[in-house]
Amino acid sequence: MKLHDIAHCRTGDKGNTSNISVIVYDPADYSRLRDWLTPERVKGYFASIVHGQVRRFELPQLGAMNFVLDDALGGGVTRTLSLDMHGKSLGSALLNMELPWS
């Protein structure tokens, strides 16, 4: 099972920081996803891309978490060499993450 099977997300950028919201389709999945999808795990997943810290903010009433990834965009939209200047596709990369339950 992939994160894509239980959640959707949207990616935004501010300077050289990316933020990825992760929102579960079914509120019943929220608590165990919160236990699994820690900031440390997200930082590890994006180790080759995110060079700063990863913070997580929780909004349980919306079944949502907001991950904030510092130093993640090659200098930010105005000067990065990346094809994806805003890092808009990073959320899609996260949705490709395998989850440990079936």
Place this chain on the structure above:
Amino acid sequence: MKTIRIGSGAGYSGDRLEPAIELAEKGGIQYLCFECLAERTIALAQQAKTRDRTNGFDSLMAYRWKSILPIARRNGIRIITNMGAANTAEAVKQTIGIARHLGLKGLKVAGVYGDDVLQTIQGGDYRIMETGAEVKSIRDRLLSANAYLGAGPVVEALGLGADVVITGRISDPALFISPLVHEFGWSMDDWHRLGQATLVGHLLECGGQLCGGYFMEPGRKAVPAPARLGFPLAEVAADGSALFTKVSGSGGTISPATCTEQLLYELCDPSAYLTPDVVADFSHVTFRQDGPNRVRAAGATGRQRPGSLKVSLGYLDSFLGEGQISYAGPGAVERGRLALGIVRERLEIIGLRALEARYDLIGVDALHGPALGHEGAYEVRARVVVRTASIAEAVRVGNEVETLYTNGPAGGAGVSKQAREIVGMVSTLLPRELVTPNVVCEVA
């Protein structure tokens, strides 16, 4: 109970026009706001103004006004926009001219000024937020410095009876907060209502993104009639409570899911969204479906606004040279990698001084690197991009990729190349009292 309906006319400078026309014609709105000024746009606009004093504002403004102004006049809709960019005075002048040409005599057009703080910044000691370095370190490369104004001067313009309010740099939510403050007479330290108004602005400012844009995914997140995606409007009551919807019959969808995605878009800590008007707290926001394409939002609050204003600084950063070439069929990935290796060696042979470089294989690893990408593709596109200190060196990069046509792997196809100047953006903070907004209203 009195309610105000505010529409979102654009999510960015190049956005579609028909959804804005649809909102003006059928949305039953009293205000239509166009958010068209990305962070870097104002620095590029400043450069354009330096070359030509009649330039430096939104290039689509006249195109929009020709359709929108007559409908707005007919339906009593007032317009607020940041399309003034680096030259609000010229944008106001041209708007007056367009209004007269369209026979809209008496149209009141207000300009909001005071966001340009370049002289103030150059005369003081400030630090770059992102790096901690002194602003003086980029002084001779500085192009622009614009403070994010709050809703105050727009409220003043509406109080003067302006039908159209044109600003330069202003916080995006402020475009939407101002009509609510004007209509309901809220105090500018009514933090909770300003927090709720900020939520309204934050959800509306990206146009179609609340209606299924940047959301749709076949088989999972269905969005009807995406080619006719509607733009959103909010119906706001005097207590700040808000209903989000769109014109009946337009494409797209508004649901708690689209609203939740947009709530967190470009947000850091949801409990501390810093704006010039209020520190908004979205951490307890809830959404409730209230019929098809109708969502009620509640729970935003706020606390005292920051003492400083954020200032965007545009500066000449570097140059960027890029070239791309495609390969397809058996061995496409291997030929693409060979192409990248050849260009890498060529740039060494010619002694190009690369400040930074990327060698990507689009279709394999360009977006997320080798760790998250995967091998195997029918077609790939090799992409070389290099940061340089001069435009001449940037041009060499694309040229070296182009020489692969006759000197590189078999079947190299469809070369594209570009070389351009890079304007970088950083931020600093300026004490609020050093920024003095002012409003001038003119009549067509």
